[in-house]
Amino acid sequence: MISGDGHEHVGSHAPLLSSGDPSADSFLDNGDDILPVPTSDGWFIWFLTFSAGISGLLFGYDTGVISSTLVTIGSDLSHRPLSTLDESLITSSTSFFALIASPFTGILADRWGRRRVILVADGLFALGALVQTFTSHVWIMIIGRSIVGLAIGSASAITPLYIAEVAPSHARGRLVTILSLLITGGQVVAYVVGWLFSHAVGGWRWIVGLGALPAFLQFAVLGFLPETPRWLIQAGLDDQAVSVLKRIYQTSQGRDRVVHQVLRDIRSEIAQERVDIDGTKPPGISAQWMRDTSHRLKTLFRGGNRRALTIAMMLQAAQQLCGFNSLMYFSGIIFSALSFSSPTLTSLTIAGTNFLFTLVAFVYIDRIGRRRILLYSIPVMIVALGLCALAFSSLDISFSPETDGPKGQESGNRLYPFLILLSLIIYVAAYAFGLGNVPWQQAELFPLNVRSLGSGLATATNWGSNFIVGLTFLPMMEWMTPTWTFTVYAGICAVGWVAIRAIYPEMSGLGLEEVKGLLADGWGVKESLRRREGTREEIST
Numbered sequence: 001m002i003s004g005d006g007h008e009h010v011g012s013h014a015p016l017l018s019s020g021d022p023s024a025d026s027f028l029d030n031g032d033d034i035l036p037v038p039t040s041d042g043w044f045i046w047f048l049t050f051s052a053g054i055s056g057l058l059f060g061y062d063t064g065v066i067s068s069t070l071v072t073i074g075s076d077l078s079h080r081p082l083s084t085l086d087e088s089l090i091t092s093s094t095s096f097f098a099l100i101a102s103p104f105t106g107i108l109a110d111r112w113g114r115r116r117v118i119l120v121a122d123g124l125f126a127l128g129a130l131v132q133t134f135t136s137h138v139w140i141m142i143i144g145r146s147i148v149g150l151a152i153g154s155a156s157a158i159t160p161l162y163i164a165e166v167a168p169s170h171a172r173g174r175l176v177t178i179l180s181l182l183i184t185g186g187q188v189v190a191y192v193v194g195w196l197f198s199h200a201v202g203g204w205r206w207i208v209g210l211g212a213l214p215a216f217l218q219f220a221v222l223g224f225l226p227e228t229p230r231w232l233i234q235a236g237l238d239d240q241a242v243s244v245l246k247r248i249y250q251t252s253q254g255r256d257r258v259v260h261q262v263l264r265d266i267r268s269e270i271a272q273e274r275v276d277i278d279g280t281k282p283p284g285i286s287a288q289w290m291r292d293t294s295h296r297l298k299t300l301f302r303g304g305n306r307r308a309l310t311i312a313m314m315l316q317a318a319q320q321l322c323g324f325n326s327l328m329y330f331s332g333i334i335f336s337a338l339s340f341s342s343p344t345l346t347s348l349t350i351a352g353t354n355f356l357f358t359l360v361a362f363v364y365i366d367r368i369g370r371r372r373i374l375l376y377s378i379p380v381m382i383v384a385l386g387l388c389a390l391a392f393s394s395l396d397i398s399f400s401p402e403t404d405g406p407k408g409q410e411s412g413n414r415l416y417p418f419l420i421l422l423s424l425i426i427y428v429a430a431y432a433f434g435l436g437n438v439p440w441q442q443a444e445l446f447p448l449n450v451r452s453l454g455s456g457l458a459t460a461t462n463w464g465s466n467f468i469v470g471l472t473f474l475p476m477m478e479w480m481t482p483t484w485t486f487t488v489y490a491g492i493c494a495v496g497w498v499a500i501r502a503i504y505p506e507m508s509g510l511g512l513e514e515v516k517g518l519l520a521d522g523w524g525v526k527e528s529l530r531r532r533e534g535t536r537e538e539i540s541t
């Protein structure tokens with residue numbers, strides 16, 4: 001758990017320490033124990049985060065390559081240019097299969113362990129890349145993209161969960177944001193690779209094929225990646241859990257006591273869950289698995305958990321339905337319709353801005369707060385989208401289907417294309433600062449026993465909405481005009497803003513137990529703001 005100033009509360013029962021309290025600098029008040037605070041994060045936790053985070057890199061790379069791939073395939077597949085339907089299917093098959101994979105990932109991760117799911121995802125990433133590289137048919141390309149979709153769906157559900165479970169709780173927010181950095185970094189790499197290979201004959205085969213490399217790299221480091229302590233304890237492998245915890249807290253003062261306390265908290269949470277289920281002592285995980293899963297599902301849809309799920313799903317839906325990924329997937333097509341001389345290079349500004357502003361969010365997220373960062377950045381997105389819609393209305397441009405896919409007609413005036421580019425850059429910057437990363441903090445909304453299921457369902461919402469955007473963007477541009485397409489995205493942002501303001505409490509600085517308490521009888525927005533205000537006043541006095 002983390003207090004407003006980043007002090008560690010071991011376990012989920014510790015109260016929030018005030019930032020102004022000098023004792024908070026070195027001790028944890030844990031009811032009956034006073035525990036030393038882990039002071040710094042050792043190399044081991046960074047190693048774990050980055051090794052697991054390779055999945056984020058793969059997620060980013062494989063979603064980023066599609067823009068340059070679509071504009072460079074030409075007539076290489078099925079001996080004809082791609083139609084709008086081909087392009088939409090190639091793009092959205094990935095999100096559709098990610099949508100299918102993500103809810104099951106939570107269940108499988110409880111049964112198989114987190115590491116094995118990462119291993120399977122790596123196999124799928126590599127297989128999907130190879131299928132795409134060697135195909136000469138549109139439908140096999142769609143199969144390759146679907147396999148990659150299964151991989152991305154599992155990776156995007158399991159990686160934040162893995163990091164959240166191994167992270168010392170005071171560093172959890174920051175470490176999860178590293179995952180967003182790796183996703184957006186992977187997208188930048190994809191755009192750079194796309195640009196480098198855009199003029200080579202059959203260059204798109206290299207672009208998609210190179211996606212196999214990080215999967216092999218992760219495969220190689222996986223042998224050094226331990227299971228999470230929580231899963232190990234659930235599986236009855238307490239000795240292994242202790243040795244992993246000792247390495248995670250290696251630089252902490254009073255390491256053994258901290259480890260002991262974390263262990264006790266996890267055990268008591270698991271035991272409590274067993275009592276809730278049937279009042280019996282925990283047997284092996286296999287026998288209990290079916291009952292556990294159905295019990296967890298029921299628990300997830302009750303009271304505070306249901307509110308947590310609503311918030312997590314609403315945030316993930318807003319992240320996708322605001323239309324950002326239409327740029328990630330189709331910016332190459334948009335910029336070639338706007339007659340930019342190098343559409344792939346121009347698209348790189350989109351991916352680069354996304355990465356840079358995720359970095360800014362990494363620095364400021366805990367200081368500004370999740371809720372505030374969203375309430376400030378979404379209005380900027382709305383204004384930028386409005387500007388973009390207006391600029392499009394001044395251009396004589398059509399995305400009507402032609403034999404070789406949608407193309408715009410140049411109007412001769414370069415002012416409006418540059419205005420569109422500028423407004424899109426502002427939109428992306430605001431997105432990356434808030435909506436692009438805050439929803440991935442979803443794990444903190446759920447108590448431990450429903451965390452993997454809740455995260456899986458929220459991740460499925462992400463991919464379901466991503467699928468809708470991927471499938472509808474080009475038809476919307478064609479049938480509704482670009483002006484109305486971007487106006488619709490602005491409208492969705494406005495609805496998202498109202499929903500966030502109404503039901504998303506400020507999570508920064510709250511301990512896990514407090515989150516649970518906050519959502520127990522209502523949305524807890526006012527209460528969360530009151531507490532945060534209180535903490536700030538304490539800091540200033």
Ligand SMILES: O[C@H]1[C@H](O)[C@@H](O)[C@H](O)[C@@H](O)[C@H]1O
Nearest residue numbers: 180183184325328354436437
């Ligand atoms: O958080 C990520 C990030 O913002 C990516 O740039 C975007 O493509 C993904 O859809 C999103 O989940």
